[in-house]
Structure formats: structure tokens, C-alpha cells
Amino acid sequence: MAMSGEERRRLIVTAVGDLGGRVRLTELADRLGIPAVTVRRDVATLTGAGRLSRSHGFVSLDLPDPGRGPGSGAAPGAGRSVGLLVPSVGSYFDEVIAGAREAADAAGARLVLGIAPYAAGEDRVQVARLLESGAEGLLLAPGLLPGQDPESCAWLDDLPVPAVLVERRSATADGPGARLDAIGSDHRHGVLSALRHFARLGHESVLLAARGDSWTAQEVRAGYREGARLLGLRTPPVLDSLSPSGLPTDPELLADRIAAAVGEGTRAVLVHNDQDAIRLPPLLRARGLRVPEHVALIAYDDVFAALAAPPLTAVAPPKRAVGAAAFDLLLRRLATDPEMPVHRTALLPVLRVRTSCGGRRDAQTRR
CATH class of the missing domain: 3.40.50.2300 (Response regulator)
Incomplete structure (x- = not known):
């Protein structure tokens, strides 16, 4: 019959006492013939209950000062x-x-x-x-x-x-x-909030320029597909802001591709992440496109977006x-x-609206 958790924990306390009151956790696991991962979990429970103490891989019956024990007003993670x-x-x-x-x-x-x-x-x-x-x-x-x-x-x-x-x-x-x-x-929700903002401004097509090398990047891409489908937005092919080798795409090339999309009628761009988004306004300006007059821009991450010129509307994960x-x-x-x-x-992330999206698209200056 399998040993219950409480039986294991009683055995652990007894074994620590038998081994002199202080023992390495790995030695304790070997002594009891119990997997180390199970012993660690049981020791964590016993430590939280004030029956053992633990420090730097050792388990001890030398319990902390009662004045600092559980329920005494000590911080709940004291010593961990x-x-x-x-x-x-x-x-x-x-x-x-x-x-x-x-x-x-x-x-x-x-x-x-x-x-x-x-x-x-x-x-x-x-x-x-x-x-x-x-x-x-x-x-x-x-x-x-x-x-x-x-x-x-x-x-x-x-x-x-x-x-x-x-x-x-x-x-x-x-x-x-x-x-x-x-x-x-919830990055997918964050992307949806950006797409909804674009849609409220009258945009019917949104371009995504994104990385693909992290969990956030993958969730941003998935959220873009799902959100655009939900809102009925057109989605040009995603622009990769990282090359297949993992190096950043030449920002000049990225700006060229965005300018081409604008020429085909897509005037809203979501960019993951801030570092890539901040470089775009001056590059687009060199191509005759101003943010937000000609291109509405939203950054994803909101680490540096507020420092851009103009300050970028951004999705801010918490x-x-x-x-x-x-x-x-x-x-x-x-x-x-x-x-x-x-x-x-x-x-849930929040959308921080700044100046890079402008007003409704029908009120924006046409190129």
C-alpha cells in the first residue's frame, strides 16, 4: 500500500532527528528511499508548518526563533x-x-x-x-x-x-x-485591443510587422490572425522583423515594405516590438509618409513607446x-x-493611446 503524505512527513521529521538534527536533503532522500522531488515537496510543507527549517540544501530541526515563526507576524516567505x-x-x-x-x-x-x-x-x-x-x-x-x-x-x-x-x-x-x-x-487579447482601436478609427486592413523568436512573438502572431478574423479585417502577409538567421531585418527594408503596403491601401501597422517600432517614423518620413497623418502605428510591449517621436500608442502587457x-x-x-x-x-494587457494613430482615417490627410 502506498504511503500517505502525512506518513511520509512524519517519517522525514523522525529521520532528521535520527541523523543529528541537520542533514542534506539529498542524503535524507537516499536514507528514506523516497524520490528527491517528493522529499523536497514534503520538506516545503513541513517548513511552512514550522516543523522543520531549511537553508542552502540542508534540512534541520533547529527551528527558527518562535518570535519569527508562522503566525507571529513574520513575513510569509522569510528566509526562503x-x-x-x-x-x-x-x-x-x-x-x-x-x-x-x-x-x-x-x-x-x-x-x-x-x-x-x-x-x-x-x-x-x-x-x-x-x-x-x-x-x-x-x-x-x-x-x-x-x-x-x-x-x-x-x-x-x-x-x-x-x-x-x-x-x-x-x-x-x-x-x-x-x-x-x-x-x-494574455497577448492575444492585447493584440485584439489594438485591432479594435484600428477598426474604430475606420481602418479595414491592418499590417503586422513582428518577430518570431519568443513566446510573446508567437502569441502576437496568433492573436493577429484570430483578431483580424473576428473583426473582419484584411491582413496583408506578415512582415518578419527578424531574418531566418535570427538577426534583425534591415530597418530600411522593413520601411520599404510598409511603404509598399501603404501604397496598396493599408494604412494601419501593428509592430512587435517597441525597438522596431520606434525606428520606423523617421524612416517612413524619408519615404514621404508621416505618422500618424499617412500611417497609423501601434507598438507592442510599451517598454519605450512613450519616448518615440511621435509618442506611440502601444499595447502594454502587465x-x-x-x-x-x-x-x-x-x-x-x-x-x-x-x-x-x-x-x-x-x-490582460491594456492599450495606451498616444498620438501615433491620429483620428479617424477619413479625416487623415491623404498622400
Whole structure:
């Protein structure tokens, strides 16, 4: 008969005492003949209940000062260490990091950052380092997406600690990471809000210029197809803002293609992301097209869009809120019931209207 969770946890507490009151978690798992991932989860439950303490891979009966224990007014994550993996810093994920950091500070927890660029194998290396640093749980935004290369992402199903996917989700119901919690922005809804704005301004055709190298980019493309079909908008072929080699498309070439689309009657352009969108107005002006008089422009991400000339209307995913919500969910799983149902949470982006769309199309200056 299988051992119940409570029986396992009683056995763990007894074993820690028998081993001198302080033992490495891996040694404890070997001693009990229980998978390390199961022991980690049970230890997390016992730690949250104040029956054990844990630090840097060790489990101990040397419990914290009662004055700082659960229910004493101490921060709920006091003493915990959480790893955060992102593919880059300097743009989109900065606000995600800031949100997670604020939530960790409020909980009294330590946040450890790992950066893994969009390269096969690097995610797993960085996660191993985060675990070596003592991370009891992980917030994961892997650069290589589960849908791109399932074999390279199989490690998501073998993590020894609880984890939450951040701005990521398994591509299939049984793919890598499908059993992990996931919190992110509803990018398809964000794109729909942009398309609706264009439609209200009288545009019947919208061009998308987009990247294709990230989860956000793939969701933006899917949202464009779905939203245009729902609203009855015409959709010229998508312009790739990244070459097949992964390098940015020459912005001059991108501007040429947008100018050609304008010449064929499409005067509304959605651009993912801000960096690509900000470069377009001066390039289009050199081709006799002004924003917003001749071209209505919306950026996706809203990291730098407000700094453009003219300031760009932009879809703003709730990046900071995503980081905070992901941390809070991970803390719940660590501190309460590790067997609670898997969560899938999507936060809605907002459209920030500035000056790059102008008024109704029939009131715009004709070229």
C-alpha cells in the first residue's frame, strides 16, 4: 500500500532527528528511499508548518526563533530563496524582474537571478546554478520554448523543486512543463485591443510587422490572425522583423515594405516590438509618409513607446504584475499545499493611446 503524505512527513521529521538534527536533503532522500522531488515537496510543507527549517540544501530541526515563526507576524516567505530565470535583461523582462523582486522583498524572501539567452542547453545550466545557490522554488521564463524543441525542454518535468512558468506555457496538454503552474500576459487579447482601436478609427486592413523568436512573438502572431478574423479585417502577409538567421531585418527594408503596403491601401501597422517600432517614423518620413497623418502605428510591449517621436500608442502587457503574481503563487505552493491544483493565469494587457494613430482615417490627410 502506498504511503500517505502525512506518513511520509512524519517519517522525514523522525529521520532528521535520527541523523543529528541537520542533514542534506539529498542524503535524507537516499536514507528514506523516497524520490528527491517528493522529499523536497514534503520538506516545503513541513517548513511552512514550522516543523522543520531549511537553508542552502540542508534540512534541520533547529527551528527558527518562535518570535519569527508562522503566525507571529513574520513575513510569509522569510528566509526562503527563490530562483528567477529570464532570457534577457534590458527591456521586456526588466519589469517582470521588478515585480517579482518587490513581492520577494515584501515576503522577506531572497530572489536569485539567472539569465539564459535564447540558446539550447543554456536554460538547464542556469537552473542548475540556481538550485546550487539554494533555491527552494523557481520562476522560469526559459529562452527555448517547450513548443520549439520538446526534447530540449524535457528537463521542465524533472525539476526537484516547485516551479512557475512566467510568460510561458506548454504548447500541448502533455508537453514539457504541462504540469507546472503558469502565469503570463494574455497577448492575444492585447493584440485584439489594438485591432479594435484600428477598426474604430475606420481602418479595414491592418499590417503586422513582428518577430518570431519568443513566446510573446508567437502569441502576437496568433492573436493577429484570430483578431483580424473576428473583426473582419484584411491582413496583408506578415512582415518578419527578424531574418531566418535570427538577426534583425534591415530597418530600411522593413520601411520599404510598409511603404509598399501603404501604397496598396493599408494604412494601419501593428509592430512587435517597441525597438522596431520606434525606428520606423523617421524612416517612413524619408519615404514621404508621416505618422500618424499617412500611417497609423501601434507598438507592442510599451517598454519605450512613450519616448518615440511621435509618442506611440502601444499595447502594454502587465509585466510587473506578472512577476509579482508568479512569485506569490510560488510562495503559496511552497508554504501551504504543494499538491494544490495546477494554476493557469492570464493577465490582460491594456492599450495606451498616444498620438501615433491620429483620428479617424477619413479625416487623415491623404498622400
